[in-house]
Amino acid sequence: MSRLLPALFALLTFSACMPMERLFAPTADLMSDRWLRIATTPGREPDYAALNGFLDRYHHQAADGTARVRYAQVTEADKGALETFLIAMQQVDPAQLDRNQQLAYWINLYNAQTIRVILDHYPVDSIRDIGDGLLGLGPWADADLRVNGARLSLNDIEHGIIRPVFADPRIHYALNCAAVGCPNLAPQAWQGATLNAQLDAAEHAYIHDPRGVTLTGDGRVIVSKIYGWFREDFGGTEASVLAYIKSRANPDLRAALDASGQIGGYAYDWGLNAAADTIAQAAE
Known part of the structure; x- marks a missing residue:
């Protein structure tokens, strides 16, 4: 059922009404018990050299702190x-990898597939513009990947495997949906051996970036819609979301959040995470 909801969710993300958006946000719903198979000892880490080479050439850190891609x-x-x-990643058997290796594998597969989707449809203003028909519901439900004989979409990987199997809210800082409002696309592939450090760093960066948490002049706290869409992954209530953020915040931000005491709104920028020179070339 959770894979049927993202189409409605994509429609509603145009609205600023978080309660309505949350109603149709995809839930964490395990696709199959096959994805619960995790090696107890480290396996052979997949070769991410090609992904690293691509990122070395086309990943761009903008002056405002957002990670961009030079798509053009x-x-x-x-x-x-x-x-x-x-193609090589789809030949990997995740069950041969330990927990951290496996999560790194799924994150890299998701992010690489997202980049491929953008390249296949570029130029576009937003990933939400990609899709068949008048509504353009995005590419998340397209089952274009096959792992262990199973056809998988981006939604399947995120909501049918990663969220229910690993149950770690930090994954929301690792999966990149090619939007400016999303946590930054990592400049290098994720690795099992360094996964926790990478996740912690990505979480810290997003929470301390205006895309994650903004304090307005009148003292309100505006947070990313990620914390609304996936509130259940951060404790289930607005209070638990705020408590989670505070537990990861530096002293200055934590004090400001304590002074506010509640979430005052949500925001998210669905604009494509294209580098400025990419945007200029597309306009020519």
Whole structure:
């Protein structure tokens, strides 16, 4: 059922009405018990060299702190290399990987597939503009990947595997949906050996960025809609979300949040995370 809801969810994300958006946000719903198989000892880490090479060339850190992608500059050769990388990733048996390796694998597969989708449809103003028909419901339900014989969409990976199997709210800082409002696309592939440090760093960066938490002049706390859509992953209530953020905040931010005492609103920028030079080239 959770894979049927994202279409309605995509429609409602145009609205600022968080209660309505939350009603149709995808739930964490395990697809199959097969995805519960995790090795008890480390396996052979998948080869992420091709993804790292792509990111080295096209990942761009903008002056405002947002990670961008130089989509317009991607060569046909590098696009082909990304396709080849995704083919190789689909040959990996996740069950042969330990918990951290497996989560890193799913994150890398998700992020690489998202980049491929954007490249296949570029230029677009937003990932939500991608989709069949008049409504353009986005690409998240397209089952374009096959792992262990199972057809998988981006929604399947996030809501049918990662969220229910790993139950770690920090994954929301790792999965990138090609939007400016999303936590930054990592400049390098995720690795099992360094996963927890990477997740902690990504969480800290987002919470201390205006996209994650903003304090207005009148003392209100505006947080990312991620905390509304997936409130259940952060404790289930607005109070628990705020408590979670405070537990990860530096002393200055924590004091400001204590002074406010509640969440005053939600915001999210669905604009494409394209680098400025990419946008200029697309307009020519």
